[in-house]
Amino acid sequence: xxxxxxxxxxxxxxxxxxxCLSPEIKIAYSIAVSILIVILxxxxxxxxxxxxxxxxxxxxxxxxxxxxxxxFAVAAVVLSTFASQAVFYSFEPKTAVFTLVPxxxxxxxxxxxxxxxxxxxxxxxxxQSLRLIAALTMAVTVVISTHPAHMVEALVRxxxxxxxxxxxxxSIRFLPFMFEQSKRIVLALRMRGIxxxxxxxxxxxxxxxxxxxxxxxxxxxxxxxxxxETRGIALDKNSPDGRRKNSFxxxxxxxxxxxxxxxxxxxxxxxxxxxGLGRIPFFHTFFFSxxxxxxxxxxxxxxPKPGIVFFMVCGHRLFIQIMLTGINxxxxxxxxxxxxxxxxFFLLRGRFLDSYGAAFxxxxxxxxxxxxxxxxxxxxxxxxQFYAPWYIGIQTFWGAAGSAVGGMAxxxxxxxxxxxxxxxxx
Amino acid sequence: xxxxxRLTYTYPYTEFPVLKDIDLDINxxxxxxxxxxxxxxxxxxxxxxxxxxxxxxGGKLTGEINVNGLDPTVLTVSRVASTAGIVFQNPDLQxxxxxxxxxxxxxCKNAGLPESTVSVRVHEALIRMGxxxxxxxxxxxxxxxxxxxxxxxxxxxxxxxxxxxxxxxxDLDEKGKKEFLIILxxxxxxxxxxxxxxxxxxxxxxxxxxxxxxxxxxxxPGEVEILPAEMPRHPPVFxxxxxxxxxxxxxxxRRRQEIFTGLNLDFRKGEFTAxxxxxxxxxxxxxxxxxxxxxxxxxxxELEGAVRYTLDDICGKAGFxxxxxDEQLFAATxxxxxxxxPRQLGVQCDTEVYLEAxxxxxxxxxxxxxxxxGERQRVAFISILAMCPEIxxxxxxxxxxxxxxxxRLMDTAAALNSQGKTVIFSSHNMNVxxxxxxxxxxxxxxxxxxxxxxx
Numbered sequence: 001x002x003x004x005x006x007x008x009x010x011x012x013x014x015x016x017x018x019x020c021l022s023p024e025i026k027i028a029y030s031i032a033v034s035i036l037i038v039i040l041x042x043x044x045x046x047x048x049x050x051x052x053x054x055x056x057x058x059x060x061x062x063x064x065x066x067x068x069x070x071x072f073a074v075a076a077v078v079l080s081t082f083a084s085q086a087v088f089y090s091f092e093p094k095t096a097v098f099t100l101v102p103x104x105x106x107x108x109x110x111x112x113x114x115x116x117x118x119x120x121x122x123x124x125x126x127x128q129s130l131r132l133i134a135a136l137t138m139a140v141t142v143v144i145s146t147h148p149a150h151m152v153e154a155l156v157r158x159x160x161x162x163x164x165x166x167x168x169x170x171s172i173r174f175l176p177f178m179f180e181q182s183k184r185i186v187l188a189l190r191m192r193g194i195x196x197x198x199x200x201x202x203x204x205x206x207x208x209x210x211x212x213x214x215x216x217x218x219x220x221x222x223x224x225x226x227x228x229e230t231r232g233i234a235l236d237k238n239s240p241d242g243r244r245k246n247s248f249x250x251x252x253x254x255x256x257x258x259x260x261x262x263x264x265x266x267x268x269x270x271x272x273x274x275x276g277l278g279r280i281p282f283f284h285t286f287f288f289s290x291x292x293x294x295x296x297x298x299x300x301x302x303x304p305k306p307g308i309v310f311f312m313v314c315g316h317r318l319f320i321q322i323m324l325t326g327i328n329x330x331x332x333x334x335x336x337x338x339x340x341x342x343x344x345f346f347l348l349r350g351r352f353l354d355s356y357g358a359a360f361x362x363x364x365x366x367x368x369x370x371x372x373x374x375x376x377x378x379x380x381x382x383x384x385q386f387y388a389p390w391y392i393g394i395q396t397f398w399g400a401a402g403s404a405v406g407g408m409a410x411x412x413x414x415x416x417x418x419x420x421x422x423x424x425x426x
Numbered sequence: 427x428x429x430x431x432r433l434t435y436t437y438p439y440t441e442f443p444v445l446k447d448i449d450l451d452i453n454x455x456x457x458x459x460x461x462x463x464x465x466x467x468x469x470x471x472x473x474x475x476x477x478x479x480x481x482x483x484g485g486k487l488t489g490e491i492n493v494n495g496l497d498p499t500v501l502t503v504s505r506v507a508s509t510a511g512i513v514f515q516n517p518d519l520q521x522x523x524x525x526x527x528x529x530x531x532x533x534c535k536n537a538g539l540p541e542s543t544v545s546v547r548v549h550e551a552l553i554r555m556g557x558x559x560x561x562x563x564x565x566x567x568x569x570x571x572x573x574x575x576x577x578x579x580x581x582x583x584x585x586x587x588x589x590x591x592x593x594x595x596x597d598l599d600e601k602g603k604k605e606f607l608i609i610l611x612x613x614x615x616x617x618x619x620x621x622x623x624x625x626x627x628x629x630x631x632x633x634x635x636x637x638x639x640x641x642x643x644x645x646x647p648g649e650v651e652i653l654p655a656e657m658p659r660h661p662p663v664f665x666x667x668x669x670x671x672x673x674x675x676x677x678x679x680r681r682r683q684e685i686f687t688g689l690n691l692d693f694r695k696g697e698f699t700a701x702x703x704x705x706x707x708x709x710x711x712x713x714x715x716x717x718x719x720x721x722x723x724x725x726x727x728e729l730e731g732a733v734r735y736t737l738d739d740i741c742g743k744a745g746f747x748x749x750x751x752d753e754q755l756f757a758a759t760x761x762x763x764x765x766x767x768p769r770q771l772g773v774q775c776d777t778e779v780y781l782e783a784x785x786x787x788x789x790x791x792x793x794x795x796x797x798x799x800g801e802r803q804r805v806a807f808i809s810i811l812a813m814c815p816e817i818x819x820x821x822x823x824x825x826x827x828x829x830x831x832x833x834r835l836m837d838t839a840a841a842l843n844s845q846g847k848t849v850i851f852s853s854h855n856m857n858v859x860x861x862x863x864x865x866x867x868x869x870x871x872x873x874x875x876x877x878x879x880x881x
Contacts, residue, residue, distance in 0.1 A: 223514055423793050
């Protein structure tokens with residue numbers, strides 16, 4: 001897959017039978033496939049499910065580029081899952097059918113007791129691959145056949161909060177705009193001598209990019225909020241005569257649009273890590289947690305109100321599902337638990353982020369909750385993937401450490417951004 | 427009818443009022459121009475008329491405002507919007523839905539209008555704004571001019587009596603401005619009250635019934651002097667050698683959709699060249715190719731003798747300034763900002779010299795975000811000059827600046843040009859081109875349609 005191609009898995013304007021189905025039906029389809037992925041266990045049933053989901057995809061008439069992209073994604077998933085499960089299968093009984101490294105091989109063989117491919121592991125890998133193929137194909141079908149805005153409208157009809165839906169709509173609307181802005185800032189930095197090709201340069205780039213990006217986003221959010229209000233949107237509670245009431249426990253339009261910009265920033269911030277550092281074995285949870293926690297904590301620092309974590313974390317999850325991965329409620333508890341734990345943390349403290357200590361503690365809490373939930377609940381009971389306790393311990397430690405580092409960085413950037421905003425009258 | 431009495435407004439966290447004791451009467455159907463330099467209070471006045479101030483900005487507002495019988499200081503912005511609608515500068519930030527039709531419907535639905543009324547209003551807005559052929563097109567595929575028409579259509583569908591335009595043509599090219607003018611003429615002929623703030627209002631002269639000239643927050647009797655007393659003319663510089671040579675270059679962002687096909691162009695050393703053309707004609711793409719940000723599919727580009735270079739290779743030889751200064755400022759003080767580039771290149775830089783030479787010495791310890799837009803653009807420009815580039819490329823550098831500010835900026839460029847630096851710039855503002863360019867290249871869909879040297 002070429003760099004940037006992942007972004008091409010987006011809505012295709014067509015008039016097929018699948019395109020004409022209402023988004024509600026597609027949400028029901030996503031939920032049904034997700035549940036079947038979890039409850040089906042035999043290779044034959046999963047094969048039939050994957051075949052049926054593929055058929056639905058072809059009814060949506062994907063373009064050649066999408067098919068090619070899906071083919072490469074599926075091939076990568078099948079090969080990696082099949083190979084890793086065949087080699088690292090840990091359940092008994094298991095039958096070795098192929099020897100990769102004999103047990104008498106110097107160092108590696110003696111240390112590991114030999115590396116083999118197991119028949120049961122291959123079958124398990126096949127089952128897992130079919131699960132992932134079904135999930136991936138379902139996601140592509142929904143994403144290419146449903147305009148994100150129509151999906152959001154459907155969520156409103158399904159009684160999602162209007163404010164929350166507005167945040168998602170704005171995130172979708174402003175995504176290309178924010179991408180362009182980020183590109184221009186990177187270009188400006190390169191024109192001023194920052195080299196992007198070295199690791200040192202990349203870290204310096206991150207240091208300098210945040211403040212102009214966020215401050216600019218806030219400027220744009222303000223204008224967009226004005227425009228939304230003058231187009232009659234009134235997300236706060238107004239009396240019928242149009243007189244303004246002070247609403248409690250609520251976000252105004254500017255805050256909601258700011259949150260939507262932060263959701264995009266959370267999404268954009270992890271893209272470089274998806275491509276590079278986030279793939280380093282054993283350390284990926286550390287590198288992956290830094291940027292996302294950093295942006296999350298900047299947002300919390302700028303809008304310290306109850307509900308901010310919920311809007312940002314759940315909004316980010318739903319935004320990614322609508323844009324890229326398809327609606328999949330199996331991932332929702334993950335976001336809800338992360339948001340609830342942080343909301344409770346701030347509620348019990350009675351204050352939001354007001355010190356490096358608070359940022360550190362909140363970061364550790366976030367990282368621990370997220371990764372323990374994933375490895376102890378989500379992976380084994382939803383995705384049928386099992387990990388050794390030592391691996392769970394390492395990943396959770398690095399995840400908590402990364403979140404703490406990201407949290408403190410977010411607190412620091414938040415302070416600088418607030419200062420800059422105050423200076424520029426934002 | 428708009429009646430404003432003793433309006434004084436102070437932004438939050440500031441000491442001094444932006445508007446002071448404003449008294450104003452605007453009759454129904456009048457076309458009113460609000461003029462003045464940046465920071466004079468033009469946008470603030472418009473925001474006061476539809477409730478954005480004080481509801482969304484906060485701050486301290488005193489005095490009375492009556493807009494067709496409504497008090498925008500008490501009612502919500504949403505409520506006042508059906509009487510006084512506003513269109514802003516950047517159309518991208520005013521479009522909320524995926525297709526043209528849906529975006530026009532958005533405001534009507536928010537206003538709680540019945541379906542039958544919505545369809546009539548939307549149909550009318552599409553016709554009036556010339557958007558019928560694009561009705562079901564994705565809004566993202568429209569040109570900037572069409573997007574701005576869509577933003578107006580969104581407001582028009584709410585049927586307000588008063589239209590407020592806050593520098594709405596800033597991001598538009600010549601074609602977009604012409605389309606915008608037609609819309610304004612139509613609104614005036616329909617009897618709507620139009621209040622518009624503009625930096626370059628020359629094209630509106632035939633429509634204006636009343637002018638409100640603001641200076642330092644008060645209504646100034648007569649016209650505010652915003653033109654420089656004399657048009658600066660700089661001596662032409664004799665060229666020696668080639669700064670940039672573009673040989674037979676072809677480039678397209680997508681396969682089989684080339685923007686440039688076999689483009690040949692030379693920029694001689696010491697030239698002051700304007701590249702003009704509508705949005706999408708290839709101006710920015712040309713600059714990116716010259717700077718090595720994009721790589722030509724075919725052909726060759728030579729910059730100061732270097733071929734097959736990347737942006738990193740020519741950093742310091744060529745400087746690039748673009749429209750929004752806020753995307754180009756990174757340091758905590760003006761002085762640090764100027765030193766930022768040379769420091770990255772490992773070059774010594776006497777910031778004092780630059781601060782003195784460009785009249786910024788009093789701002790040396792100030793955070794760039796505390797400066798006005800024009801000053802921020804100057805800081806961004808000086809920061810590039812501090813890297814001593816031989817070629818200076820300015821992409822729409824005057825957008826959003828008032829005349830006094832763009833004259834200062836372009837004077838700096840002209841002074842550098844007279845020292846032998848090559849300056850290439852693009853602008854939709856033909857006054858800038860007329861005043862400064864010694865050579866004007868016009869692009870249309872990636873083709874050079876004219877290339878003239880001026881005396």
